[in-house]
Amino acid sequence: MSVQQDKHNVSLEWIKDQLNGFADLIDRTLVAPFGQIDLLYIKSVADGQILSRNVITPFYEMENINAYHNYILTYPGTEEETTREKAIELLLSGYILLGLNDTFCFFDAMNREISGVNETSAESISQGPSDALTEDIAINLNMIRRRYQSTNLKMETMVIGDVSKTKVAILYDISRVDPNVLAELREKMNTLKVDILQAMGELEKFLSSDSLRILPKSIVTERPDRVVFNLSEGKVAIMLDTTGYAIVLPSIFNDFFTSMDDKIQLPIVGRFLKLLRIIGVCMTLWLPAIYVTLTAYNPEIIRVQVALLISGSRATVPYPSFVEVLLMLMMMEFLTEASLRLPKAIGPTATTVGGLILGQAATAAGLVGNIMIILVSAVAISNFLIPLNMMSLSIRVLKYIFLFAAAFLGLVGVVVCVVGFAMYLCNQRSFGQPYFRLFFLDNLGKKKGGEH
Structure with missing residues (x-):
């Protein structure tokens, strides 16, 4: 030089x-x-x-x-x-x-990237930046570096895929990241053998060592501001060329119920919104199972007026409550999937009209009760409160486990599932970090390098 x-x-x-x-x-x-x-x-x-x-x-x-x-x-x-x-x-x-x-x-020679950056679609918020990650890894790195201008932000690159030759970038703040997490991630990435890698979901699945897991342990996000926030918390971000999403790890159960709006709102408001999402998860998991329990096994638990109301609503239903609940939940799943597969121009209209017609016709024909329509609607709405799609899909599947347990064991089955689910959460680790850390413990016992 x-x-x-x-x-x-x-x-x-x-x-x-x-x-x-x-x-x-x-x-x-x-x-x-x-x-x-x-x-x-x-x-x-x-x-x-x-x-x-x-x-x-x-x-x-x-x-x-x-x-x-x-x-x-x-x-x-x-x-x-x-x-x-x-x-x-x-x-x-x-x-x-x-x-x-x-x-x-x-x-x-600043690269002021404007064109090619779209608004977020899967993680929309009412306030804050609306730009989303793109399929060009260079543009994504530009958006991250512009928001996180620190010499501590390091980046490692590698190529994965014997055929696809996909470029992968690993970003972390060297002063905040947990070295053990970084070492475990490097080991998994270096031993990863795959021919084609095209989506973040594939990489997230490959990084998990538990093939039978039902809950995600890494956040897949399209928001650069969420990536930057988690980098400042000592987490690691993985970016993949050709896809507009990033992986953030380690991620605990509480992280999946945090919206970027919560960071903008007043602290009390943010906690309240997160509490609403936790209540929504409980409703999604428990409402169908509790309905089957109260109608088929333990109607004496509720007030007589409510029991008579449910019984009158089901007077014309020719099959058990379990079949009624399962039928309506499956119809709701069909409508949700159809809304995703149909063209955007007709998808919302077709599924909304189809849902109204099916619900009204099923009630008029006496195939389901009026209360069942209310319950299914509440379950669907509460499931949509979850801000991250991967956790929302997992909760959609989990509610059927609670439903089958209630159908065969009644209230005992629901209690067993709740206890078993809590034990499962407590036993899980995300890159060595406790998975079931409750949100009110966020500021307690925080180690250097973010949430642990």
């Missing part, structure tokens, strides 16, 4: 040491007959076209190094006099460090 240090004690070696671990850090030396210059920049936040057009090409067109130096200094946005902290800040924001004539210049 021709440049070592200026009057502000900024050296290339010091800067490269600070940015050690940046897999997207580019260090180049351009050589011409009249001299050479040193280039240092972060590829994911610097615009390659600006670099080529305004930095590299003029260098080879100039007659001498002084003319090129004057050209760079007169270019709008160029910074020359700087400090160590400012130098790092400029590089992280997309500037290019140029070492020439025993001085440093910082050329503005």
